[in-house]
Amino acid sequence: MILEAERVRDQLASRFGDDLRSVGYYDEGDNDHVYIREDIEAEYDAADLENVFREARLEAIDQDHQESLYVHGELQCVLRCFEKAIEVHLIKNQQKGVVAAVETGAIDDLQGTIESAVGAMDGADSAGSRGLF
Numbered sequence: 001m002i003l004e005a006e007r008v009r010d011q012l013a014s015r016f017g018d019d020l021r022s023v024g025y026y027d028e029g030d031n032d033h034v035y036i037r038e039d040i041e042a043e044y045d046a047a048d049l050e051n052v053f054r055e056a057r058l059e060a061i062d063q064d065h066q067e068s069l070y071v072h073g074e075l076q077c078v079l080r081c082f083e084k085a086i087e088v089h090l091i092k093n094q095q096k097g098v099v100a101a102v103e104t105g106a107i108d109d110l111q112g113t114i115e116s117a118v119g120a121m122d123g124a125d126s127a128g129s130r131g132l133f
Contacts, residue, residue, distance in 0.1 A: 001025040004121045005034045005098045008090065011120035012100055015113065019106035021085055026053050026060075027096045040101070056099050060091050076118055088114070090121050 005025035012020050013035070021040045024033040031053040059078060066075050080087040086107055090098040098121050107113050 001027040001030075001092070001096050001098065002032075002034065004092065004096075004123070007120040007123065008098050008100060008117050009035045011116050012102065012113075015116065016102050016106050019103040021101035021103060023098065023100045024049075024053065025096075025098050026057055031057075052099065056089050056097055057095075059089060060094050060097050063091055063094050077114055079114075088117060090117055092121065 002025060005023055009020075009023040012023060018037075020035065020037065022033055022036040024036070025031065031050075033049070063075050067073075075091060077091060078089040080089075081104070083104065085101045085104055088100045088102070090100070092098070098117075100117065102113075
């Protein structure tokens with residue numbers, strides 16, 4: 001998942017520049033950040049960061065259940081909008097995913113942002129390859 005996370009980082013960095021806060025990944029045996037802005041890293045200790053990945057893993061495990069509640073197809077991402085940031089959890093499958101954060105107010109094209117991030121995670125040349133939106 002490192003490669004997927006790096007592609008997401010590159011896509012979001014080109015889109016948001018300094019408004020990109022962080023990008024990380026998790027898979028069966030590992031999790032780490034491929035990018036975390038210095039001021040953001042200073043706000044968290046190692047346990048805080050591990051808890052973010054733990055929550056993302058639990059959310060991914062619940063993917064089948066979430067999909068069974070709605071007739072919308074595959075759950076591809078979960079957004080959390082906070083006062084200071086928008087957290088995006090891109091779910092590859094029940095064991096793998098990418099998490100990213102962008103400054104609140106930086107996203108003026110939510111659909112385009114999600115499509116390009118999902119496309120980058122999947123290694124697509126064009127956004128929306130998984131049929132998102």
